Amino acid sequence: MILLQVNALTKYYGAEVALSNIKLEIQNRDRVALVGRNGAGKSTLLKIIAGFLSYDSGEIIKPKDVTIGYLAQDTGLESSLSIWEEMLTVFEPLQKLEKELRRLESSMADPETYNNDALYQKILKEYDIAQIQFKEMGGYQYEADIRSILHGLQFSKFDPGTKISTLSGGQKTRLALGKLLLTKPNILILDEPTNHLDIETLTWLEQYLQGYSGSVLIVSHDRYFLDKVVNLVYEISRTSIKKYNGNYSQYLVYKAEDYEREIKQYEKQQDEIEKLKDFVQKNIARASTTKRAQSRRKQLDKIQVMDRPQGDEKSASFRFDIERPSGNEVLNISSLAIGYEHEPVSQDISFRIAKGDSIALVGPNGIGKSTLLKTIIRAMPALGGSFQIGTNVKIGYYDQNQANLKSNKRVLNELWDEYPGENEKDIRTVLGNFLFSGDDVLKPVSTLSGGEKARLALAKLMMEKANLLILDEPTNHLDLDSKIVLENALVDYPGTILFVSHDRYFINRIASKVIELSKNGAEEYLGDYDYFMVKKQEQQEIAALEGRQPAAESAESKPLKTAHKIDKEAKKIERQRRRRLEEIEGAIEVLEPQIRDYNDQLCDPLVFQNHEKVLEINLKLESAKRELDELLEEWAEIEEQLLES
Numbered sequence: 001m002i003l004l005q006v007n008a009l010t011k012y013y014g015a016e017v018a019l020s021n022i023k024l025e026i027q028n029r030d031r032v033a034l035v036g037r038n039g040a041g042k043s044t045l046l047k048i049i050a051g052f053l054s055y056d057s058g059e060i061i062k063p064k065d066v067t068i069g070y071l072a073q074d075t076g077l078e079s080s081l082s083i084w085e086e087m088l089t090v091f092e093p094l095q096k097l098e099k100e101l102r103r104l105e106s107s108m109a110d111p112e113t114y115n116n117d118a119l120y121q122k123i124l125k126e127y128d129i130a131q132i133q134f135k136e137m138g139g140y141q142y143e144a145d146i147r148s149i150l151h152g153l154q155f156s157k158f159d160p161g162t163k164i165s166t167l168s169g170g171q172k173t174r175l176a177l178g179k180l181l182l183t184k185p186n187i188l189i190l191d192e193p194t195n196h197l198d199i200e201t202l203t204w205l206e207q208y209l210q211g212y213s214g215s216v217l218i219v220s221h222d223r224y225f226l227d228k229v230v231n232l233v234y235e236i237s238r239t240s241i242k243k244y245n246g247n248y249s250q251y252l253v254y255k256a257e258d259y260e261r262e263i264k265q266y267e268k269q270q271d272e273i274e275k276l277k278d279f280v281q282k283n284i285a286r287a288s289t290t291k292r293a294q295s296r297r298k299q300l301d302k303i304q305v306m307d308r309p310q311g312d313e314k315s316a317s318f319r320f321d322i323e324r325p326s327g328n329e330v331l332n333i334s335s336l337a338i339g340y341e342h343e344p345v346s347q348d349i350s351f352r353i354a355k356g357d358s359i360a361l362v363g364p365n366g367i368g369k370s371t372l373l374k375t376i377i378r379a380m381p382a383l384g385g386s387f388q389i390g391t392n393v394k395i396g397y398y399d400q401n402q403a404n405l406k407s408n409k410r411v412l413n414e415l416w417d418e419y420p421g422e423n424e425k426d427i428r429t430v431l432g433n434f435l436f437s438g439d440d441v442l443k444p445v446s447t448l449s450g451g452e453k454a455r456l457a458l459a460k461l462m463m464e465k466a467n468l469l470i471l472d473e474p475t476n477h478l479d480l481d482s483k484i485v486l487e488n489a490l491v492d493y494p495g496t497i498l499f500v501s502h503d504r505y506f507i508n509r510i511a512s513k514v515i516e517l518s519k520n521g522a523e524e525y526l527g528d529y530d531y532f533m534v535k536k537q538e539q540q541e542i543a544a545l546e547g548r549q550p551a552a553e554s555a556e557s558k559p560l561k562t563a564h565k566i567d568k569e570a571k572k573i574e575r576q577r578r579r580r581l582e583e584i585e586g587a588i589e590v591l592e593p594q595i596r597d598y599n600d601q602l603c604d605p606l607v608f609q610n611h612e613k614v615l616e617i618n619l620k621l622e623s624a625k626r627e628l629d630e631l632l633e634e635w636a637e638i639e640e641q642l643l644e645s
Helices: 042-050 083-109 117-136 142-152 168-183 199-211 223-229 247-283 290-302 370-378 411-416 424-431 438-443 448-464 480-491 504-510 529-547 563-602 611-644
Strands: 002-013 018-028 031-035 057-061 067-071 187-190 217-219 232-237 240-245 331-340 343-354 358-362 382-387 395-398 470-472 496-500 511-517 521-525
Touching: 002 042, 018 042, 018 217, 018 232, 018 240, 031 042, 031 247, 042 067, 042 187, 042 217, 042 611, 057 232, 067 117, 067 168, 083 117, 083 168, 083 563, 117 217, 117 563, 142 168, 142 199, 142 611, 168 187, 168 199, 199 223, 199 438, 199 611, 217 223, 223 504, 232 247, 240 247, 331 370, 343 370, 343 382, 343 496, 343 511, 358 370, 358 529, 370 382, 370 470, 370 496, 395 448, 411 424, 411 438, 411 448, 424 438, 424 448, 438 511, 448 480, 480 504, 504 529, 521 529, 563 611
Parallel strands: 031 217, 031 232, 067 187, 187 217, 343 521, 358 496, 358 511, 395 470, 470 496
Antiparallel strands: 002 018, 002 057, 232 240, 331 343, 331 382, 511 521
């Protein structure tokens, strides 16, 4: 079923074309990625489809009953309500219907009603209709749905009564995402939904979107996320759009194949044209061949000359060099405690960084990753412990918020003022490598977009020639192409790197080690992100197995499980979970008719006259509803565990 069609859509900003002849189609259960460079028009198109922006020509066709939910970049939920109260607002129609059911139940229990058969039958019919509608709308599970979404977005540790106004910007963004997911629109439009999500939450969101009942249209610069979620890619480039089937990695393959094929077709046509021109030139003047030459000329005139395929748009081009090498020991951290105003967020942190290491610092949001980086560069004081920076170590720091790029200087001066010994031509060349050309270098820094500020910050970092790069979310605000350029530059970098990132593909390419930060220390893993995840899974499985062993067995005497045994036990756990799912589903099938039966009994005039009986049935009804809610919540948790395994 087609949910949305965009036909020949064009959008102008003044005299400049932003989008031209855009064609896009979304069918039920499609998972669509919209990709392209920063400034290509991706967010503009999303806003047009969502109805928040006008367009100049073309049409958008959508059935009346198709609903669209839209989440813009960094949209924070502003509300005076608590977390739970705000989530409940999504289900106001259900809550009103629930109140109506209680009113009808009360009315049917009224002696005046059940003594009036016609009135009683009328109310009973209304009650039956309302009850069916309540069930179909998810009336018996909406609270479980709220708990499931809040758990997935890492709000289970929060008191449901926490006021939203007290949350951070990132937490408000996650909550806005959660509220949108609860509305379950037919088309879910997400513009950079992975911002402010840690890796655990990203994994949950991937699984949620994979199982989503509607369609999803996503703009994201997270390649790992796109590969897991989408099955269709639309690329916007030079104001036009092109469709590719498959996930992001498949799109890259198909795009390269298309370009190679188009180049061959173009070159083949150019060869044919040159041969025809050559024949005409050599034979037009000869009496014996002039007719053939004229025929070739007509053939030439009829050819629709192909434009040379343009290929990719211009990319940034840079590399990181060092001024001088550091000593072998770059950083030594011992029992360090970090935090704010004597309130540690993490403590007992100990690890060493050697020359040439490339270390990814991972952990949940709020655990102190950025705080640790700021402590190392002495932008924040340590709360305990110590750290030593090695010999000849020169640190280059990249701030994820580009906090130092808010000046009213021109782009050219922002870089040149720090390196006044360089001539203007060399500074312009550096900026050109980061896609600042012509009048772009005269823009005030404060007016730059997030992507432009990120590129300027990287240009400044490159000029420092530091031998230790400390990078806090360096891929934020960068489009996918710029990320690849940054990845390549860091892979070739001869120095040492310590970085924080939630981009799993980026971690895989750059990291030689992963350090996981927790409240009570840091644990080191020798490998990339995939290796880290394998080891974490093994640890969890071994811990689960050890938890089932006799208590008398000491930790020292427990043999290390082989991979075969772990796999066997993991499969056993999966079978147990699936059996439990079947048990829960069977129990739900029993409970739902019971709840309907209790409601029917409460409508029986004979029961109304026996207040003790009414009380007894009401107690059973509430107990059954509670049990149903618990079963639904357990069912959701087991489903999530099965997806993760």
